[in-house]
Amino acid sequence: MDYSSVILQLALSGLATGGIYALVALGFNIVFKSTDAINFAQGEWVMAGGMIAAFLYQAAGLPLWSVVPLGALAVVALGAASERLAVHPLSSPGPMLITLITIGVAIATKAAIMLTLGKAPAGLPAFTGSTPVHIGGAAIPPQALWVLLTMAAVMVASHFFFERTLLGKAMRAAAADREAAALVGINVGRMVTRAFMIAAGVGALAGIVVTPITMTSFNAGTFLGFKGFSAAMLGGLGNPYGALVGGLVLGLLESMSAGLISSAYKDAVAFVVLLFILFVRPDGLLGRAAVSRV
């Protein structure tokens, strides 16, 4: 393989990983926008999506096409239950308190999945076979294309949802100004529940499409959550397009540093770049440049 096709290969695999990070980051951003809190349960929802879909496929014997929506719906229900039980009852919900509570939710979710679905890694077959697709001089597994397709579809759908539908606009209004939104008749509390549900669903989809490539297990969520959060930060927290850019950039950074520098230090390289971007552009790549320096 010549040098340019190595670069192409690294770029493609980086984009596929980045697609997953972007989806997880989108979940972070949706909850962040509506509560100003960092949702530590996001990564566990990604893991739960993969684990539940794999369980439905392997143990319950459901067809592959059906476990994708079923797995995602199960996690949407999990997200709704988490919000209703753990966040909704708060008398004075502040971002810090919600963030801390989601850490408890994350630990409980992870433990519940481990106790019910076991500690063994679980996998799913690739959606459309495993014959690599050749693009230029590079070969990528078809499942990586499914990841990118899912990411693109979710990004377009979320753009449409938040820009065009009444519910999406109501959620944005509640996020922008709780009091004003409540005055025009929006049930703000319910919008927060919806945000958790959508974030859970997006996370679960990411977990399901990536499971055929990486497998999953009860302890895979923390890592994915961490990467997704970093991607969200990189792009600009709360900015849905930032999730897309941040996820893809982080994926590319990791894959390039693993391929060209050292795979042992890929995380370190990625995070040094992330720190650097944070120092230079504190609001993220796509953030508003309105940060005032004290």
Next chain:
Amino acid sequence: MKRAGFARNRVAFALFWAVILIFPALAPNPFIVNLGVFWLINLILLASLNLLMGYGGQISLSHAAFFGLGAYISGVLSAKFGVSPWLGSLAAIMVSAAVAALIGLPTLRLKGHYLAMATLGFNAVVSVLFVELRGLTGGPNGLTNVPSLELFGFSLSGDVRFFYFAWLVTGVVIVLILNLLDSRMGRALRALSTSEVAAESMGVPVFRYKVQLFVLTAAMAAVAGCLYVHHINFASPETFDFMASVMMVVVVALGGTGTFWGPFLAALVYVGLPELLHAFEGFEVLLFGVSLVVVLLFFPSGLAGLLRPRRARVESRPREPRAVPRLSERRP
């Protein structure tokens, strides 16, 4: 009023600390004494994090990284290069403080909680270094054969002996924190955690104090790291990973952010926690997650809030440090 409160804390602390001295005599076996040592080390970690979070209003997600820098720098210097553990500890504390300044200077200048974001990335970098610099750190298997501390040819290696040494160091750190809170800087910190703008306009050098506070608390975490590594003669990278930092923030909140006694309770919770969460099996973990949610839901001011008399509780509700400025504030 405030001063009276601090004077009361001083007297209570002095009494409590004197009582603690008999713990090794009462403990039925060395294992329990050892838990006592871990409690003391945790107390340094959590009291310093509480100083940063509860009083300074800054969130750090890399307290475990500074704990680890303290442990690894002193551990590697003494185990691999034969440097005296005392000199190694001194170097570790100074390097950790310098690194904290390097992280704090660019981020603390900004409004909002950029420190939290930068420290998150920093902890990730430090964790990778602990694992990958195999020749120095022993990689994922951990750093072994770290020598114990010695004082005039008198080894501080047994559980009981080390307990008294850790008791002394932790006591000094807590007294430092009490003095700091009672100083000009302490009052300035309380002011700036309520409103940076108001503090700034009253002439408080907000940026300088925030950086000093961050560097100081990172150095304290490094002190805890030195105690830790020369006590168990070993260090493993996972003790200092990102999740450890997150759990420290959680237990500080559980104990009661911005309360003097909160970290004492939090340190108790944190004694068994890392083992529980790293082994991660069984029903106990589920129970821990659920009880974390329940405590935060019903006692948002933490366990220490329960100890205070009702009147005082109403008088001084701990402020919740804001993770991020509200969206409405960010809009022009």
